[in-house]
Amino acid sequence: MNSQPVLRLPWGLAERLRALLHPQPFQERFAFAVARPVQSASAAPTALVEQLILLEPQDYERASGASLVLTERASSTLNQWMVQLAGQGWQAVHLHSHPPGIADFSATDDAAESALSRWLDAQGIAHYWSLVWPAQGVPRARLWTRGEATTAQLWLGLAPMAGGAEVVSPALDRQRAFGPGLRQVAEQLRVGLVGVGGLGMLVAEQLARAGFRRFVLVDHDTVEITNLNRLPSVTERDLGHFKVQVGKRLIKQIARSLGHEAEVSAWRQDIYRSEAAQRALQHCDLILAVTDNDLSRTMALQLALDAGREYLQAGSDITLGEDGSIIGLRAEVTGAEIGRYCPICSGRLSPAQASIEARAYAGDAVAAHARSAGYLPDVAAPAVMSLNAVAAGMLVTEIQRRAAGLGVRDLLQIDLQSGAIRALERLPAGLDCEVCGAQATGAATDRSAADSSGRW
Numbered sequence: 001m002n003s004q005p006v007l008r009l010p011w012g013l014a015e016r017l018r019a020l021l022h023p024q025p026f027q028e029r030f031a032f033a034v035a036r037p038v039q040s041a042s043a044a045p046t047a048l049v050e051q052l053i054l055l056e057p058q059d060y061e062r063a064s065g066a067s068l069v070l071t072e073r074a075s076s077t078l079n080q081w082m083v084q085l086a087g088q089g090w091q092a093v094h095l096h097s098h099p100p101g102i103a104d105f106s107a108t109d110d111a112a113e114s115a116l117s118r119w120l121d122a123q124g125i126a127h128y129w130s131l132v133w134p135a136q137g138v139p140r141a142r143l144w145t146r147g148e149a150t151t152a153q154l155w156l157g158l159a160p161m162a163g164g165a166e167v168v169s170p171a172l173d174r175q176r177a178f179g180p181g182l183r184q185v186a187e188q189l190r191v192g193l194v195g196v197g198g199l200g201m202l203v204a205e206q207l208a209r210a211g212f213r214r215f216v217l218v219d220h221d222t223v224e225i226t227n228l229n230r231l232p233s234v235t236e237r238d239l240g241h242f243k244v245q246v247g248k249r250l251i252k253q254i255a256r257s258l259g260h261e262a263e264v265s266a267w268r269q270d271i272y273r274s275e276a277a278q279r280a281l282q283h284c285d286l287i288l289a290v291t292d293n294d295l296s297r298t299m300a301l302q303l304a305l306d307a308g309r310e311y312l313q314a315g316s317d318i319t320l321g322e323d324g325s326i327i328g329l330r331a332e333v334t335g336a337e338i339g340r341y342c343p344i345c346s347g348r349l350s351p352a353q354a355s356i357e358a359r360a361y362a363g364d365a366v367a368a369h370a371r372s373a374g375y376l377p378d379v380a381a382p383a384v385m386s387l388n389a390v391a392a393g394m395l396v397t398e399i400q401r402r403a404a405g406l407g408v409r410d411l412l413q414i415d416l417q418s419g420a421i422r423a424l425e426r427l428p429a430g431l432d433c434e435v436c437g438a439q440a441t442g443a444a445t446d447r448s449a450a451d452s453s454g455r456w
Helices: 011-021 072-087 107-122 170-188 200-209 243-258 275-282 294-307 351-361 364-372 385-403
Strands: 006-009 030-037 046-054 060-063 068-070 091-098 127-134 140-145 148-156 190-194 214-218 263-267 286-289 310-320 326-336 411-415 421-424
Touching: 006 011, 006 127, 011 030, 011 046, 011 091, 011 127, 030 072, 046 091, 068 072, 072 091, 072 107, 091 107, 107 127, 107 140, 107 148, 127 148, 170 243, 170 385, 190 200, 190 275, 190 294, 200 214, 200 243, 200 385, 214 243, 214 275, 243 263, 263 275, 275 294, 286 294, 294 310, 294 326, 294 351, 310 385, 326 385, 385 411
Parallel strands: 006 046, 006 148, 091 127, 190 214, 190 286, 214 263, 286 310
Antiparallel strands: 030 046, 030 091, 060 068, 127 140, 140 148, 310 326, 326 411, 411 421
């Protein structure tokens, strides 16, 4: 694993920052951000940018296409904020742009940031981050520690901005269209997979075949005879075995065929009950929820947001009419971003349904009552491998697009019965969300495709 410091910038925040730092006509711009230190699988310092603070025009003493100077008052205010943030466990990030022809930190940046770092050290503050986003070229970041700068890895969402291994397995050559970003992501990212059933097993297989090699699998279920129609590489000999064991075996077999070894941690516990499994997931970089209930998805979402991790979920659904005929064959992928949107405020998850499902853990009488009322059905919903494969492919392709820096979709839906397809790059926040921290934009929450469960 790379031991460089890592600064992560959510994709939506990165798009906003790029627009702010590169006005037309171009003038150099400055911004201030707040980052949360997060745990990393390596010992390298890692932080996630969560809040962007903009400067007002009066905060600039001078700003042109080739330079900028903040007023003494603005600089003093920012320095005070940095001290206050550090006292609360946060880290400051200085962000600025450069005109064409300057693709990296300049000598002026070096001197000013070094002086600031030494001043912060005198205040008892060891670290702060800086980021430069040239008008031409990729953004770059570094971590200042007591007057010394260390080049940092910068990630915009799942897209690494530079570096990464160039050695490619011949078996992976034909996915070269996604570029070196996918290779670096597949090599470095630890993927947490909640649910290793008919959909989750296909997701694990496709990610492994794309070169991903670090997994945490969480599922307490065992293979049953009804799983044989949709679990890859599963036979009658696997009946009664834990699905995570089967998934681990499958991933390792694929990895060896691609010329590397996979690192797979299999947890045979219920995510709702096991604090150890929850901690393992929070050490992942990307958490995927592919279960068939709102309770486990809500738990996975909360774990991801609390730990500052990327989150995506996927599902499939076969909807039947009153006469038993198929009226919907749906697959969906959506995600979350701290401070902007999540499946709860966008109507993809129902806290009420999650609360009902939690009754199964409260005792036999409570669970029996919920079942008698139809809230906890004893008969599983219809499922087929073909539709699960569509949802799995949509999810893995979204991960590949993000890793290659091709953009982010907040919501992707397809109904193979009606032929309807919806791909939304941005879901508006219709309500303030206590889960992800999104603030209402005044636009209605996108619920036009949602059924009574809120999932669609």
